[in-house]
Amino acid sequence: MRLPRFDYLGPDTLDEALDLLATHREEAKILAGGTDLLVRMKKGLLTPKFLISLKALNELSYIKKENDCIKIGARTSIADIIASDLIQKQARALSQACEKIGAVTIQHYRGTIGGNILQNNRCHHYNQSDFHRSGRQACHKDGGKICYARDASDRCNSTCQSDGATALMALGAKIVLASKGHERTVDLANFYTTDGIMPFAIESYELLKEIIVPAEGGSSAYQRLAYRSAIDYPIVCAGVLLKLSASQKNIIDDARIVVGAMSRSPLFLAREASSLKGKKLTDTEAFKKAADASMNSAAAFAVHNVGATLEYRCVMVSEMVFRALKSAAQDAKA
Amino acid sequence: MSDYTIIGKRMPRVDSRAKVMGKAKFTADLKLPGMLVGKIKRSPYAHARILNIDTSKALALPGVKAIVTGKDTEGVKWGVFAYTRDQQFIQTEKARYIGDEVAGVAAVDEETALKALDLINVTYEELPAVFDPMAAMASQTELIHEEFPNNINIHVNIDTGHVDENFEKSYYIREDTFVAPEESYFQAEPYAVLARFDHDDCLEVWCPNGGPHMKSKPLSNSFKIPLHKVKIRKIAIGGAFGGRSEICPADYICALLAKKTNCPVKIVFTREENTIATRQGHAMITTHKTGVDKEGRVLARETTCYMDGGAYSSTGPIATSVPFLSMEQAYRMGSVRYNGYRVYTNKPIRGMIRVHGRGFACGLDTQLDMIAEHLGIDPVEMRLRNSRQPGEYTSTKSYVDSCAMDETIHKAVEASGWKEKWGKLPPFHGIGIGTNSVQTGFPMGIRGGSQSFIKFNEDGEATVMSGVVDNGQGNDNMLVQIAAEELGLLPEDIHLVSADTETTSSDPGSYSQVSTFVGGHAVKIAAANCREKLFEVASKILKVDPGNLAAKNRMIFVKDNPEKCVPIKKVVRVSLLNFNSVNAEGGYWPKVDMKREWVSNPYGQMCEAFSFGTTIVEVKVDPDTGQVEVLQATAAQDVGYALNPLVLEGQFEGSVAMGGQGGMLTEYHEWKDGRCLNPTMLDYKLPLACDMPKIKNIIVESLDPKGPYGAKEAGMSIAMSAAQGYSAAVSNAIGVHMDSFPLTPDKILAAIKKKKSKAD
Secondary structure, three states, X not given: OOOOOOEEEOOOOHHHHHHHHHHHXXXXXXXXXXXXXXXXXXXXXXXXXXXXXXXXXXXXXXXXXXXXXXXXXXXXXXXXXXXXXXXXXXXXXXXXXXXXXXXXXXXXXXXXHHHHHOOOOEOOOOOOOHHHHOOOOOEHHHOOOEOOOOOOOOOOOOEOOOHHHHHHHHOOOEEEEEEOOEEEEEEHHHOEOOOOOOOEOOOOOOEEEEXXXXXXXXXXXXXXXXXXXXXXXXXXXXXXXXXXXXOOOOEEEEEXXXXXXXXXXXXXXHHHHHOXXXXXXXXXXXXXXXXXXXXXXXXXXXXXXXXXXXXXXXXXXXXXXXXXXXXXXXXXXX | OOOOOOOOOOOOOOOHHHHHOOOOXXXXXXXXXXXXXXXXXXXXXOOXXXXXXXXXXXXXXXXXEEEEEHHHHOOOEEOOOHHHOOEEOOOOOEEOOOOOEEEEEEEOOHHHHHHHHHHXXXXXXXXXXXXXXXXXXXXXXXXXXXXOHHHEEEEEEEEOOXXXXXXXXXXXXXXXXXXXXXXXXXXXXXXXEEEEEOOOOOEEEEOOXXXXXXXXXXXXXXXXXXXXXXXXXXXXXXXXOOOOOOOOHHHHHHHHHHHHHOOOEEXXXXXXXXXXXXXXXXXXXXXXXXXXXXXXXXXXXXXXEEEEEEOOOOOHHHHHHHHHHHHHHHEOOOEEEEEEEEEEOOOOOEEOOOOOOHHHHHHHHHHHHHHHHHHOOOHHHHHHHHEOOOOOEOOOOOEOOOOOHHHHHHHHHHHHOHXXXXXXXXXXEEEEEEEEEEEOOOOOHHHOOEEEEEEEOOOOOEEEEEOOOOOOOOHHHHHHHHHHHHHOOOHHHEEEEEOOOOOOOOOOOOOOOOHHHHHHHHHHHHHHHHHHHHHHHHHHHHOXXXXXXXXXXXXXXXXXXXXXXXXXXXXXXXXXXXXXXXXXXXXXXXXXXXXXXXXXXXXXXXXXXXXEEEEEEEEEEOOOOOOEEEEEEEEEEEOOOOOOHHHHHHHHHHHHHHHHHHHHHHOOOOEEOOEEOOOOOOOOXXXXXXXXXXXXXXXXXXXXXXXXXXXXXXXXXXXXXXXHHHHHHHHHHHOOOOOEOOOOHHHHHHHHHHHHHHHO
C-alpha cells in the first residue's frame, strides 16, 4: 500500500518543532518512530500535509531520576527503557510493559515511549483499507455516524491498546505537554476524552515532551494477554501498583489498578483498588475480589473490536489483574 | 543403503543464497521499459447486481492508459473443469463476494491508477447475501449462481456398499460433528503479475504459480491464441501452499490491459487482496459416524461434510474429495459412505490448501480417540489397529504399494516418550497423536506427465529443461540434485531451465505433491538416457563395454577399475568431433486410472504412491487463560526416500508451523457481513519463529518401487497430521474432546469451565 504524499519537516531542536506545530497545527502530525502513524496513513485513515519528525531531537531522549520522580523524555526508545536499571527497579510495570511492545527490532530501531502512549485507538472495523471501508456507511471515527462495534452507539468505541499507557497510569504517571512558549503537566489518568474519535485531550499544537513517573516506593506489575508472543497488541492488559504501610511492611496502604485494551482509554479503577487498603500482601482472596470487581467494571466498557471474543476478554480482565496483583505482592515481599 | 554421490545428501538449496541475500527477483521486483501499473476495481458488496459501469471520468484522468470491464472479456468464463466454468474474469452481471473483479485500470503510476479506480462509477443493486453454507442451502433468496439449485456447487458421493449392514454388525457406534472455519495461506509474497504482448503477438507472463502450464492453457483458451504463443516465464516465488494452482482473474486482466495499451502492465496485490481475492481454505462442517468392533477396528463409517466454497467453483471437485481421500488412505475401514457438499456463499473463493480439511481430519482422529477411550484402548494402539498397510487397496480402489505408516507411528512414539507420558502427565499437560496420508499426485489426464530435455555444452556442463516449478519447497534443487547424480556431474555443473512454458514441456505442476515423483522422475530418465550416450562414446575411448562404466565427479570410469577413467568434458568433445551432440530426453507419466473422475467416477487408481505421516505433540495448557504452550512436536513421515534430508526437515518444520501451531491454535478469520476483518499479517495470527516449539524430525523411508530413488510426497503428511496431533494433545490436556477448531484460548477455557461445572 502507498503512503499518501506529505511534506517531511525535520526540526533540529524542540523549539523549532514547537514553532512548526504552532504554524501547521491540524495539518501536521508528529513522527516519532512511525510504527502506528505510517501504518494508519498507508490505510488512508489520515492524510496529514506535514510530518514533523522528532528524529534529530536527542534532547527528548533521556531517563533520569529527580527527587522522587523518574523523568523520561518522550522520544526515548522502548529499548532504552527496557535496558534501564532505574525503571526496572522503581517502575517495574513500565519495564514489563515495554518488553511486550512490538518486537525486539521495533523496540530497538523505531518505537518510542511517547509514540506508544499516543498510539491511536484501534478497532477492527476502522483500521482497514479504503476498499474495506467502502460499500458501507462510515463509522464515527471515519467521519460517519454509526458504530459497527456497538449497536446504536452515539460515539466511537475504538480501543486503546497501548501497553505503555496502561503501565504508566498504574504508576500514577504525569505527562508534560509542550507548546510554543507554554508547558502544562497533566495526570495521565486525566488525559483521555470519552470519545474514541479523538481519544487524547491534547491540542494540535501540543507535543508530548516528558513523562514523569513517581518513584516514592511501592511495587508494580504489568500483565497482558495476546495471541502471539510478539508483534501483537494486547487483547487485555492490567497494570497495578501496591504501596505498603510505613509501619507494617506486609500491609497494603494504597493500591492502583488500571485495566487496558478494554475501552477507549486505560481504565483507572480507584474503587476496586481501594478495597485492598489495609489488606495483607498474602491475602490472595482480597486480590481475587478486587480482580473480579475490576472485571465487572471493565466489562461495561468493552466491545468486540480487537479480536478474540468479548466474553473471553472480560473474563481475562480478572485473571490479568489478579496475576498483576500477585506479582506486585511477590515483588514487594522480596 | 545408497552409494549415491549427491542424492540423499544434506545439500543446501541452489536457490537459497540468492534468496537470503535479497538478490532473487520476484514478480513485484520486475521492471520493463514503458511498463504501466495495473489495479483492479473490486466489488465492495457481497452480492449485488451490476447495473452500470461508468468509466468516462476515470478515462479522462491524465495518465490513465486503459480501462477494461466485463465488456472487453467477450464473456469468457473460467473453471478448472468443463462442468465448473462459473467465473468470469471480470463480472458483467453481478458481484458475488466482497472483492469480486469489476474493472481493471492501467496507468502511468500507482497513484494515478488508484485515483482512476475511485473515478470508476459502478451502480449496484444490492442483493441479499448468505455467508454460511447451511443458510445458503436453505436460502429462499436469489441463488448465487442461477444454474445451481440450493447453492450446491459440487456433490461428491462415494459409497463402497455394505455400510448399513456393517453398522449393524458394529459393537460400538459414535456420531460426532466437527467444525472449522476458513483459513488463509499468507504466502510471504503477495500475488503479483506482469504481462506483455511481444512483437509476434505472443503473451509473456511472469507470476507466482503452482505450475506454469496450468496458467498457459487457460490463457491460451481465453485469448484464443495458440498455446505456443503464451509464454509463462520463470520467476522466484514466495510460496503457494495450493493457493496458486489456477489462473487468477488478475492474470487475465493484466494481459488484457497489456493488449489494449500495447505496453507491459504489472499488477501487485496488497496483502488484503492476497487474502480475500486469491483463494482461502474451505470452512467445513463435518459429521463422522463410525462403527467399530470390540477391538476398535473400524467396520463402517459414514461421513457428511458441508464445505463453504465461497463465490465460485475453483478446484471444487478436488477440494470436496481430498479431505475424505486423505483419511481413507490413512485408515482402513470395512465400508464407507461419503457425501461431500461444496456450497456457494457470498464469501471469498475457496481452493486447495496445504492442510486441507483441518476440521475434517481432526474430527476423524478425535472420534477415534473417543472410541478408544470408550473401549479402553491406547490411542496409539487404536491407530495401529486401523492403520493402512502396504499391498492393500483403499476404499476407493487405489492400490497402496509402499507404506510405512506403522513405522512412522512406532518411531514417533519412541522419540516422543509416549509410553512414559500417556496417562501419566500432570494435570493440564497433554500428549496426542495424529496420523494422515497424502496423495502423490491427482489424476490429471493428458496433463499428468512431465518431460525433460538435457543437452551437454562443450565445456562438459549440462543444461536441464523441465516444466517443474519451484514455489518455495526446493524443487529447483531437487532437479539439479537428480541431474547431477545421474550425469556424474557436480550440482554447480547443472544449468536449470525450468518453469517456462516456451522452453519446457507440459508438467502437472507442484500443487498435487507430484513434482519429484513425476517431474523429478522425468529428469532422472532423461539424464540416464544422456549418460548412456556419454558411455557409448567413453566405451570407445576406454575400450570397455558401456555396461562396465560409471560416472561420478565429472569423470567416467571403469566400475571395477576406477583408475581407468576419462573426464566427461573430454567425452563430450570427442562426441562433438564425431559430429554427434550429446543430448537426450525422458518423460514420466504416472499409471493412474484415466477413467477416475472426482464426481462422476471417484473410484480407481488415484496416483501411484501415497505418503504417510504421524505427529505426536505434547502441550501444557494454562487452566486460567486457556493458552497453550507446546512443549514438543515429534514429526515422522514415510517419504519413500529422502533426496535431501536438509530440505525435507525444513518442510517438516514449516508443516508443523502451518498445520499445527498456526492452523490449530491461532489462525482464523473474523467477518462482518462478508467483510474480512483481519486480512493483514498483524491481525491474522500466523505464528512467529519465537512461537514455535521444539520439533523432532524423523524421516522414514519405505523406498517406493515407482518413485525416483524410491521417493514420494514429502512434508504434507506432516502438515495434516500436525493439526491432528495438536488437537489431540490439547484435548488430552484438558480432558475434553474438542469439536471446534482452531483451539483458541476462549474455546479451551470454556471447555475447562464446562467440565468443571459438570464435575461439581
